[in-house]
Structures are given as C-alpha cells and as structure tokens.
Amino acid sequence: MPQTPGGSGVVADPQGxxxxxxxxxxxxxxxxxxxxSPGNPLLASYLADRQVIAFTGPTVDSLYGSALRAYLRAWLAPGSWSTHVIRTGEQHKSLATVEQICAVASERRLGRNGVMLSVGGGVTCDVVGFAAAMFCRGVRHAKVNTTLVGQVDVGVGVKTGVNAYGSKNALGAYHPPHGSLNDPVFLSTLPPRQIRSGLGEIVKMAVIGDRELFETxxxxxxxxxxxxxxxxxDYVLRRSMELMLQELCPNLHEVDLARLVDFGHTFGPAIETGSGYRIAHGESVAIDMAISSHLARRLGLIDESTCDRIVGLLHALGLPVLDSGTCRPExxxxxxxxxRSRRGGRLHxxxxxxxxxxxxxxxxxxGVLVEALRALAGAERQAIGAGRR
Known part of the structure; x- marks a missing residue:
C-alpha cells in the first residue's frame, strides 16, 4: 500500500x-x-548524542559482543554507553526480566532522551522494547534484529511484550521503534532450526498475501x-517484511481485531505454551497453519490440492505440521x-x-475440527510410510 510521501502507507527504498x-x-x-562495522554510520545515526544502554543475550554477546562494543566505542562519547547481558529464552520472557532491565536503566540514570538498544532475537527485542515502553513512561528503543523471526516479524512491528499467567505475550505495549536494523549477515550464524522457525512466519505471509513468494x-x-x-x-527477506508492514500499517494499534497476520496464531500460542516451549514459535505457527489448512479444506474454502501444497511446503522447509502432545481437540x-476473549468476542x-x-x-x-485433525494425522502417517519424514 505505498502512498505519497505526505500520506499514510509503506514506502520502500533500497535501504528498507x-x-x-x-x-x-x-x-x-x-x-x-x-x-x-565501525565504518557503517547507520546505527550511529539513531544513537548519536544520546545516552545508550545496550542489551544482548549470552549467545549474541559471544558472537557479536566485541563488535558491538567496538562500534559504540568508535561512534559514541566515552561514558555515554554501556552493554549488559540478559537471560533469553521463552522462560525468561517475563516481567522479572523487564524489571531487571529497568533497574539497570535506573542505576545508569537513563534520561528521557536516552535509548535502550537491543541486539538479538525476538525475545531480547520484545523484553527490551517492553522495558523501554515502561521506563519513565517511555524512552526510545532501537533494535538490531539478529534472527530470521526477528527480522520478518518482531523487527517490523510495534508490539512488545512478555509471557505471563501461562499465556504467550499476555502483557505488553505498543511502542514504535526509534530504529529497527536488519542485517542479513547475522543469519549466517543461525542454526538451521532457527532459520526454519523464521521461515514459518514467511510462509504465513506468502499464504495470506503473495503467490509469487509462496512459489519461490x-x-x-x-x-x-x-x-x-x-x-x-534478498527478495524473500524484503518481500516478507514489506507484506507484514503493509498489513500492519492501517491497523497498527489493532483497533480492528480481525487481522490476516493472525494466520498461524490462533492455535499456535496454545501449542507453543502447552509444549512448555519445546516447540519454537515459528514451529507452532507452522502446525497452526497445517491445522487451519485442513479446516479450510473441510469448510470448502480450498481444494485438496491447495491444502496439500501448503502442508507440503511446510514439510519441504523442515517444519513440523503436527504434535501429538499438544494437537488435541480439547x-x-x-x-x-x-x-475469542482477545478478539472482542469473535474468533476471527x-x-x-x-x-x-x-x-x-x-x-x-x-466435528469439523476433529475431522481436520484426523485428516492431518492420517496424512502424516502416509508421509511417514512413504519415507518423506
């Protein structure tokens, strides 16, 4: 939905x-x-002349911590910045972690003109973003997204949050980023499972909005x-981001609770939390999409070949489509x-x-839900028998 520079919309350019x-x-x-890279001014343009408190997780710090500190040292005044390592993983995506981040900001006397910088994946950016939304009723949050999920999902939106009360992202805030930087080079150090998890979010955007991306x-x-x-x-990364931004833009604060980007996110959160986070976020999205595709088949929205294409792509990408421990009717x-409770009383x-x-x-x-699960389970048994899985 590109618009004129003076209107609303999403405008693409070579840099983003x-x-x-x-x-x-x-x-x-x-x-x-x-x-x-110390010679790249982009990140510095968001941080210049501000106090900066940077947060990473242990893995990102071991991979990129030295480069981050060298960069900040090259561009920012001595004493105006610091770096801190926080615990990551869904079990640490909590209010306790947010409070720890805010405590660091208080100890460092971060002012309203300062910046909380997160360098990491979706969990790191979510918790630091939520802390930035809360601290002093809102300070700037810049993020360098280092995972594929982070770049195509968390990195393009305004939502921040933590898990609570047994629910995924039960607490959170809308807090637009001061800057959101995405470097494809980071993806080269990701393990295959994290790549596949990000591909789950990309498939989501392809199914709801772009046949060409799906075919790619x-x-x-x-x-x-x-x-x-x-x-x-580059095409897959940019197109996924653009599609997500176009979907978010007219409904940034979710006034309309019917959102196409919730594909994969009705059953997915329950599957993810129900597994004790054994199932990663993008994997839960994939399972949800497989179930939803079989539901669509039984409701007459798509034919069998289309359902098979969607589930087949998830298979081809190495994503799960069923989990016996959580894919239960109850x-x-x-x-x-x-x-329904999150979406104003309607399922959407x-x-x-x-x-x-x-x-x-x-x-x-x-009955349709039960039939869809049986059909998916039957297709999985056939796939296993054929040696596909």
Missing amino acids: FTLRSPEGVTYRVDIDHGVL LEQEPGIFIRATGHDRE LLREAMRSA LVLPSGIGSAVFSDDVPD
Whole structure:
C-alpha cells in the first residue's frame, strides 16, 4: 500500500521501508550489511548524542559482543554507553526480566532522551522494547534484529511484550521503534532450526498475501540454510517484511481485531505454551497453519490440492505440521475460546482461501475440527510410510 510521501502507507527504498500510519506514527525498518562495522554510520545515526544502554543475550554477546562494543566505542562519547547481558529464552520472557532491565536503566540514570538498544532475537527485542515502553513512561528503543523471526516479524512491528499467567505475550505495549536494523549477515550464524522457525512466519505471509513468494519458497526450500543466491534471499527477506508492514500499517494499534497476520496464531500460542516451549514459535505457527489448512479444506474454502501444497511446503522447509502432545481437540478448543476473549468476542480465525489469499471464520463446528485433525494425522502417517519424514 505505498502512498505519497505526505500520506499514510509503506514506502520502500533500497535501504528498507518507511511506515507512516493513518494515526501519524512513523518509523523506519532498515536493511543493510555490516551494521556493526565501525565504518557503517547507520546505527550511529539513531544513537548519536544520546545516552545508550545496550542489551544482548549470552549467545549474541559471544558472537557479536566485541563488535558491538567496538562500534559504540568508535561512534559514541566515552561514558555515554554501556552493554549488559540478559537471560533469553521463552522462560525468561517475563516481567522479572523487564524489571531487571529497568533497574539497570535506573542505576545508569537513563534520561528521557536516552535509548535502550537491543541486539538479538525476538525475545531480547520484545523484553527490551517492553522495558523501554515502561521506563519513565517511555524512552526510545532501537533494535538490531539478529534472527530470521526477528527480522520478518518482531523487527517490523510495534508490539512488545512478555509471557505471563501461562499465556504467550499476555502483557505488553505498543511502542514504535526509534530504529529497527536488519542485517542479513547475522543469519549466517543461525542454526538451521532457527532459520526454519523464521521461515514459518514467511510462509504465513506468502499464504495470506503473495503467490509469487509462496512459489519461490517451493522452488528454494533450503533458502537461508543452503546456498541459493543472494538475490533470492534478498527478495524473500524484503518481500516478507514489506507484506507484514503493509498489513500492519492501517491497523497498527489493532483497533480492528480481525487481522490476516493472525494466520498461524490462533492455535499456535496454545501449542507453543502447552509444549512448555519445546516447540519454537515459528514451529507452532507452522502446525497452526497445517491445522487451519485442513479446516479450510473441510469448510470448502480450498481444494485438496491447495491444502496439500501448503502442508507440503511446510514439510519441504523442515517444519513440523503436527504434535501429538499438544494437537488435541480439547487444547485447540481452549485456544479458540482464548482467541475469542482477545478478539472482542469473535474468533476471527484466519483460513486460506487459496495460495495468496485468506478469509476469516467465526464458526468452526466441533466435528469439523476433529475431522481436520484426523485428516492431518492420517496424512502424516502416509508421509511417514512413504519415507518423506
């Protein structure tokens, strides 16, 4: 939905995207190589002349901590910045971690003009972003997203949050980023499972909005894991970000609770938390999409071949489509009840209506849910028997 510079919308340029929402919120999502290189001024342009408190997780600190400190040392005045390592993982995505971050900010006397900088994946950026939204009723938050999930999901939106009360992201705030920087080079150090988790979010955007992106993934199932060419990788990364931004822009603060980007996020949160986070976020999204595709098949929204294409792509990308420990009718029914409570009393279940399009459903008969699960389980047994899995 690109618009004129004076209006609302998403405008793409070679360095990334600028989003300007109808209510007047504006922020940048940048894509650049070598964002921690001392010769690259991009990150410094968001931090210059401000006090900066930077947070990383242990893994990111071991990989990039030295480069981060060298960068800050090169661009910022002595005494104006510090770096800190916080615990990561879904079990530490909590109010306790947010309070620890705020305590550091208080000890360092971070002022209202200061910046909390997060360098890491989705959990790190979510908790630091939430802390930035709370501290002094809001300080700037800049983020360098180092995972594929972070770059195509957390890195392009305004939501921050933590897990609480047994629910995923039960507490949070809308807090637009002061800067959101994405460097494809970071993806080269990710383990394959983290790449696949990010691909789950990319499949989501392809199914609901872009047949060409879907077909590209079908042609390149090893993308970001095996060498497929920078042009293909750049296309998939940029197009996923752009699609997400276009969906978010007119409804940035979720006034309309019917959101296509919730595809994969009705059953997914319950599957993720129900597994004790044994199942990663992108994996839970994939399982949800497989279940939802079989629901769409039984409700007459897509034909069998389309359902098989969607589930087949998830297989090809190495993502799970079923989990016996959590894909039980009672857990999925509870997931729908929870979704209704979050969505103003309506289910707004996103179901594919084709490759590149989706619709909402507010009514899923219990018998259809059970049939969809049986069909998915049966297809998985056949796949295992054929040696595909």
